[in-house]
Amino acid sequence: MNSSIKARVAQLDWPRIDRELDANGYALTGAILTPEECAALMALYPDRTRFRSRVDMTRLRYGVGEYKYFARPLPKIVTELRAALYQRLAPVPNRWNKLLDNGAPYPASLSAFVKSCAAHGQSRPTPLLLHYEAGGYNCLHQDLYGEIAFPLQFTGVLSRRDRDFTGGEFLLVEQRPRAQSRGEAISMDQGEGIIFTNRYRPVAGARGHYRVNVRHGVSTLRSGERYSLGIIFHDAR
Numbered sequence: 383m384n385s386s387i388k389a390r391v392a393q394l395d396w397p398r399i400d401r402e403l404d405a406n407g408y409a410l411t412g413a414i415l416t417p418e419e420c421a422a423l424m425a426l427y428p429d430r431t432r433f434r435s436r437v438d439m440t441r442l443r444y445g446v447g448e449y450k451y452f453a454r455p456l457p458k459i460v461t462e463l464r465a466a467l468y469q470r471l472a473p474v475p476n477r478w479n480k481l482l483d484n485g486a487p488y489p490a491s492l493s494a495f496v497k498s499c500a501a502h503g504q505s506r507p508t509p510l511l512l513h514y515e516a517g518g519y520n521c522l523h524q525d526l527y528g529e530i531a532f533p534l535q536f537t538g539v540l541s542r543r544d545r546d547f548t549g550g551e552f553l554l555v556e557q558r559p560r561a562q563s564r565g566e567a568i569s570m571d572q573g574e575g576i577i578f579t580n581r582y583r584p585v586a587g588a589r590g591h592y593r594v595n596v597r598h599g600v601s602t603l604r605s606g607e608r609y610s611l612g613i614i615f616h617d618a619r
Contacts, residue, residue, distance in 0.1 A: 383416055387459065390414055391466035399577060403474055403534070407596055408554055408566070408578035411536075415573040415611075419459055420540040424609045426457065427511055434506065439520065445599070447518035449612070451510045460509045464613050467536055468492040471577065471615075475533045481584040481591040488532065492615065495532065499617040504528040508614035511540075512600075514550060515607045520600035522555055525580050527618030533582060538575035540609040547606035552576060553599040558585065559592065567601060580614075 384390050394411055402409035415423075426432045427450065434453040439445040452460060469491060476487045489495045499505070508527060512520070525535065541547050551567040558564070568576060578598060584591040600608075 383413065387462035388466045391463070391470060394470075396470060400474065403577065403579070403583075406566075407556060407583045407594075408568070408576055410568070410570070411575040411577060413573045414463075414575045415459070415538055415540070417572060420538075420572055420609075423457065423459065423511065423611055424540050427513060427609065432457070433511075439518075443521075444523065445518065445520040447512065447514040447520065447600075449510050449512040451618075452507055454507055456507060456509055460611070460613065463536070464509060464615065465492045467577070467613065468495065468532075468615050471534050478533070478584050482593055484593075495615065496617060499528070499530045502529045504530055504617040504619050506618040508616065508618050510612045510614075512610045512612060513607065514547075514600065514603050516603050516605050518550075518600075518608075519602040520553075522553065522597040522599040524595075524597055525612075525614050527614075527616060530616050531581060532615040533579060534577060535580045535615060536575055536577050536613040538611045538613075539570045539572055540611055541572060541607065543569065543571040545606075546572075547603055547608040549602055549604035550608045551601040553601055554578060554596060555598075556594050556596045558594045 399409040433450040436450045437448060439447045472488045472490055479485050551569050554566045556564045579596040582593045582595050585594050
């Protein structure tokens with residue numbers, strides 16, 4: 383695997399990813415983080431100085447487990463992955479917005495987008511590590527932290543499937559108007575990632591495109607423990 387995060391992102395099969403985001407609202411990246419990088423990120427979890435806040439999901443009825451938002455400065459791996467993915471993904475919601483006649487375009491670079499977030503009072507970083515033990519799960523939700531929200535995000539699994547944990551599939555549920563919800567349960571192994579719609583996406587209908595809302599979560603862990611990295615591109619209030 384190329385040592386540069388930027389190069390790895392550039393080498394992803396972007397024509398396929400674009401097609402699958404348009405068709406299904408998500409796309410798998412395959413392996414994008416090395417086992418050593420996964421281990422390094424998990425090793426940060428006990429270090430309180432690396433995080434700005436901890437969320438007990440059980441207490442807030444978000445699920446069973448916990449997650450921690452990174453403080454600045456973000457880990458180098460997270461900084462590079464966030465910037466490289468955003469730059470490649472920004473054209474997708476811009477294309478979607480044209481189909482939906484919706485909103486101003488997203489800037490081409492993450493730095494410009496983060497400045498836009500700050501101008502709207504959103505300055506707290508949102509990349510996070512999530513931790514589940516057996517019986518843990520994450521309820522269906524959307525990660526919206528203010529007026530500005532980028533409609534795509536990334537999750538990468540840091541633990542080894544069927545060795546460190548079983549269960550814990552990534553969940554996506556899409557609600558179309560006047561129709562039953564559609565669900566997907568997606569399995570990933572260590573170092574693999576998914577890019578997905580965290581808010582809405584356009585779907586073609588008889589009278590043009592319409593918006594469908596999407597929520598995501600994690601199914602119940604049957605055994606072990608599971609760590610994952612979440613990269614949200616907009617900052618929080």
